Amino acid sequence: MPQSPHARNLNRLTTICLAAALSLTGCATTPTTTSTTQTASPETETTVSEPTPTPSASSSAKYKAASAEGPAENVPIPQMPAVAKEHTEEGFKAFVDYYFDIVNYSIATRSTDVLAPLAKTSCQMCNRFLETPEYMAKNDYWATGGEIHSRLTYSSMRTNQHGNIFGEAKLVQKPHKYYKAPRKVSSTGDGTESATWEMTLTPTDGGWIIADMAWPEPY
DSSP: OOOOHHHHHHHHHHHHHHHHGGOOOOOOSSHHHHHHHHOOOOOOOOOOOOOOOOOOTTSSSOOBBBBBBBOSSSSSOOOOOOGGGGSSSSEEEHHHHHHHHHOOOOOHOOOOOTGGGGGTOOOOHHHHHHHHHHHHHHHHHHHEOOOOEEEEEEEEEEEEEEOEEEEEEEEEEEEEEEETTTHHHHHHHHEEEEOOOOEEEEEEEEEEEEEEEOOSSOO
16 A cells, blocks of 8 residues: 555654564555664763653553554553573573563553663664654554564673673564554554664663663665
8 A cells, every 4th residue: 555754754763773673575655765773862871770660551451552543542551571681692682582572562652751761862762762652642543563572692791891691582573553543544654573683782780771772784
């Protein structure tokens, strides 16, 4: 279906983070030239303490998944497992999994309050994951599907000269649709499995923070 500039921009914000790294095809929108040169402005790095979010809805409020009729409501905040605070290979994996659980939560709620503190402001790809829910909130879009899940394939568990630990992961995204109004699809994307991503984490007193993430291939 024809896509508006707004729809192309929205679809690009999510699919470029996965699909541009693929040897597979299957994105509904091919990223434009401008998307390959867009970068987030670096900010001064700060040490961010572990977030302590409060639930977005009362425990009595019933969760309602996003649908063609409207956005999700009363979305429960994923809780960080205790193991994700450990400086072990299991802790590294659990934190990466938790990070993408919060990416999914941010897309569903169109809020980055919980997501932003999990990564350093100098992580440009992390900033891209912040752009999508911000754009959705500003332009009143919502999404169905599109959840991203990670599978850690390697972690060095050795601290480098910058105090970081390197790992690799596969990211898989489910098919998704974006809506601007009830039953009005603005754009779609097929499910994708990414090439191997490089994940760089910094151990902190409270667990971990993402220092950087990238895939080796240029996009």
